[in-house]
Amino acid sequence: MKDSLVLLGRIPAHPDSRCWFLAWNPAGTLLASCGGDRSVRIWGREGDSWICKSVLCEGHQRTVRKVAWSPCGNYLASASFDATTCIWKKNQDDFECVTTLEGHENEVKSVAWAPSGNLLATCSRDKSVWVWEVDEEDEYECVSVLNSHTQDVKHVLWHPSQELLASASYDDTVKLYREEEDDWVCCATLEGHESTVWSLAFDPSGQRLASCSDDRTVRIWRQYLPGNEQGVACNGSDPSWKCICTLSGFHSRTIYDIAWCQLTGALATACGDDAIRVFEEDPGSDPQRPTFSLTAHLPQAHSQDVNCVAWNPKEQGLLASCSDDGELAFWKYQPSEGP
Amino acid sequence: MAGSQDMFDAIVMADERFHGEGYQEGYEEGSSLGLIEGRQHGTFHGAKIGSEIGCYQGFAFAWRCLLHSCATEKDSKKMKVLESLIGMIQKFPFDDPTYDKLHEDLDRIRGKFKQVRVRVSFGS
Numbered sequence: 063m064k065d066s067l068v069l070l071g072r073i074p075a076h077p078d079s080r081c082w083f084l085a086w087n088p089a090g091t092l093l094a095s096c097g098g099d100r101s102v103r104i105w106g107r108e109g110d111s112w113i114c115k116s117v118l119c120e121g122h123q124r125t126v127r128k129v130a131w132s133p134c135g136n137y138l139a140s141a142s143f144d145a146t147t148c149i150w151k152k153n154q155d156d157f158e159c160v161t162t163l164e165g166h167e168n169e170v171k172s173v174a175w176a177p178s179g180n181l182l183a184t185c186s187r188d189k190s191v192w193v194w195e196v197d198e199e200d201e202y203e204c205v206s207v208l209n210s211h212t213q214d215v216k217h218v219l220w221h222p223s224q225e226l227l228a229s230a231s232y233d234d235t236v237k238l239y240r241e242e243e244d245d246w247v248c249c250a251t252l253e254g255h256e257s258t259v260w261s262l263a264f265d266p267s268g269q270r271l272a273s274c275s276d277d278r279t280v281r282i283w284r285q286y287l288p289g290n291e292q293g294v295a296c297n298g299s300d301p302s303w304k305c306i307c308t309l310s311g312f313h314s315r316t317i318y319d320i321a322w323c324q325l326t327g328a329l330a331t332a333c334g335d336d337a338i339r340v341f342e343e344d345p346g347s348d349p350q351r352p353t354f355s356l357t358a359h360l361p362q363a364h365s366q367d368v369n370c371v372a373w374n375p376k377e378q379g380l381l382a383s384c385s386d387d388g389e390l391a392f393w394k395y396q397p398s399e400g401p
Numbered sequence: 402m403a404g405s406q407d408m409f410d411a412i413v414m415a416d417e418r419f420h421g422e423g424y425q426e427g428y429e430e431g432s433s434l435g436l437i438e439g440r441q442h443g444t445f446h447g448a449k450i451g452s453e454i455g456c457y458q459g460f461a462f463a464w465r466c467l468l469h470s471c472a473t474e475k476d477s478k479k480m481k482v483l484e485s486l487i488g489m490i491q492k493f494p495f496d497d498p499t500y501d502k503l504h505e506d507l508d509r510i511r512g513k514f515k516q517v518r519v520r521v522s523f524g525s
Contacts, residue, residue: 165519190512203478204519207512245485 066358067338067381070392073112075103081384083128083370088135090376095390096126102140102150104157105390112392118157121148128172133179141173147184149202161202165192176220176227181205183227185215191229191239193246206246210237217261222268222324230259236273236283238303249300252283254308263322263329271303274317274331280341282307282352292350307352312339312359315367321381323373328395329354330381332368337361338383340395357397364389443498450507454490457514461486464521482520486513 075081076097085094093105102118124143131138138150145166150157167188174183182194193206213233220227227239236252236259257276264271271283283303286294296302315334322329329341340358347353364385374380381393461483471477489510494500
């Protein structure tokens with residue numbers, strides 16, 4: 063297990079600052095990082111090393127908390143504590159800020175593009191989730207402001223194939239939203255975590271959702287459609303989500319991020335104890351009651367809290383992580399063959 | 402003119418009797434003070450909500466007049482959102498403090514207002 067996660071390289075991505083988040087572009091060739099130094103950096107591979115190809119530093123007045131690539135890979139969104147979200151358009155190695163989305167009352171904590179590329183979601187410490195629509199002329203319009211959470215919303219994420227939006231909050235819940243007659247409504251609330259839910263990840267099929275929390279557990283939720291054979295009750299035509307697995311006792315501090323590899327199904331976590339862990343579902347485990355085993359645990363992956371982990375979407379086993387220590391690290395995950 | 406039995410009764414039970422009368426008086430006074438305080442509380446909070454929603458409604462009416470001519474498709478999209486907000490406010494049961502979806506609906510109105518404000522303030 064010790065050798066399952068091997069360090070490939072380390073970069074001081076945001077020196078003297080925190081590196082808050084990482085996002086691979088859909089092609090897996092570029093990695094965007096953002097940090098407390100108010101900048102976004104784009105990293106590309108040159109031979110065996112990673113070099114900084116662009117620095118986007120004029121966009122924000124405060125920490126950039128999250129970045130997200132559009133599904134086509136031509137746009138990058140950056141969410142900042144300055145209450146704005148910038149949309150950058152890629153022109154070869156250059157990025158130009160084409161729009162700034164305003165409206166949130168305070169720090170924007172997360173941004174996410176829907177797989178269709180037409181919708182964008184943002185969330186904030188002002189407890190709201192905003193849904194934006196993009197048209198052919200790159201014009202962004204707010205289509206909904208959702209006030210369902212009762213506290214700071216930490217993360218938003220779109221379902222990989224359905225037009226379903228998920229959000230995680232300081233109010234200990236995960237909420238799901240869908241469109242209903244021209245407006246967006248909260249269609250499910252997932253309760254169970256005992257503290258702030260920091261991040262979310264859907265599995266490759268989109269049937270399961272993983273959430274990680276300040277309560278040091280990871281929870282796996284499964285979607286049950288009305289009329290399901292397991293007899294899970296549903297509210298009208300809305301699917302129900304039930305917690306089918308809880309991973310507890312593995313993390314000694316807050317779990318800040320979780321990433322579900324779309325190629326292999328491996329689950330990576332970023333923890334406040336400076337470690338990175340990887341879990342895999344046990345082969346043959348019951349789909350309604352899955353079990354996961356810890357297949358990699360790297361203590362001291364960074365010298366401070368690990369804020370983000372991100373699987374490369376094209377290269378199997380390539381994992382990137384970043385930390386409060388301002389560093390970005392690349393890892394090769396290879397589960398050991400063994401009895 | 403009560404017998405000696407009743408006289409002692411009156412003295413012995415005096416403590417309990419005064420306690421009971423005092424409680425009764427206090428309860429009645431508390432109830433009427435509570436009613437006054439409750440009324441003040443309701444008036445204050447009701448007015449706050451009324452003022453907030455009234456502000457949103459006024460804003461929406463004003464913009465509806467301004468966009469009345471609906472020159473562009475953008476304007477008609479804005480109009481649709483404005484009408485949605487106005488509709489939500491008009492449907493809200495202002496005279497029923499026991500309405501079970503009171504806070505939910507208020508939050509939806511607030512969210513809709515924020516959306517409207519952002520939509521009308523940008524673009525041509």
